[in-house]
Each structure stands twice: as C-alpha cells, then as structure tokens.
Amino acid sequence: MSKYETLWRHLEKDGRPTLRMTFVEIEAVLGFPIDHSFLNAKKEAADFGYAVGKISLKDKHVNFEKFL
Numbered sequence: 082m083s084k085y086e087t088l089w090r091h092l093e094k095d096g097r098p099t100l101r102m103t104f105v106e107i108e109a110v111l112g113f114p115i116d117h118s119f120l121n122a123k124k125e126a127a128d129f130g131y132a133v134g135k136i137s138l139k140d141k142h143v144n145f146e147k148f149l
Contacts, residue, residue, distance in 0.1 A: 085122045087111055089129040092145055099134075104141040 083089075091110045092100065108114050123133035126145065134144035 083122055083125050084113075085111070085119065085125060089126050089131070092126065092131045092147075093129040096147070098147045098149070100145045100147075101142050102145065104143070107143065 088107060088110050102110075104115060120136075123136075126133050127148070130148050131145045132148065134146050136143050
C-alpha cells in the first residue's frame with residue numbers, strides 16, 4: 082500500500098472531473114505533509130481514475146484530472 086493511497090481513494094470517492102487541492106488540503110487528507118516522494122507516486126493516481134496535472138510550488142496547489 083502506498084503512503085498516498087488515502088489521497089487517491091479520496092479523489093476516486095469525490096469523482097469530480099477536475100479538482101484543485103491546496104497542499105494544506107492534501108496534507109489534511111493524508112495526515113502528513115507531502116514531500117518529493119509525491120512526484121514519484123503521482124503515477125499511482127491512474128489506478129484510481131485520475132491523472133496528476135499541474136503542480137504549482139509557488140501557489141502550493143495540485144490539479145487532478147479524471148480520466149473519461
């Protein structure tokens with residue numbers, strides 16, 4: 082089980098076609114701060130129907146897009 086699986090399941094349950102989450106929102110779902118390992122784990126989102134889109138370090142948010 083990936084340490085990010087809680088986030089991927091959250092996205093799957095939400096079901097919106099696009100979703101922007103701040104780092105704070107993501108950390109609240111996960112229960113811990115995201116780190117560089119997120120960049121390696123982002124491909125796991127596909128198993129839950131999502132792609133990780135733009136990651137803004139400046140604005141501290143991540144865009145997620147649901148596969149159609």
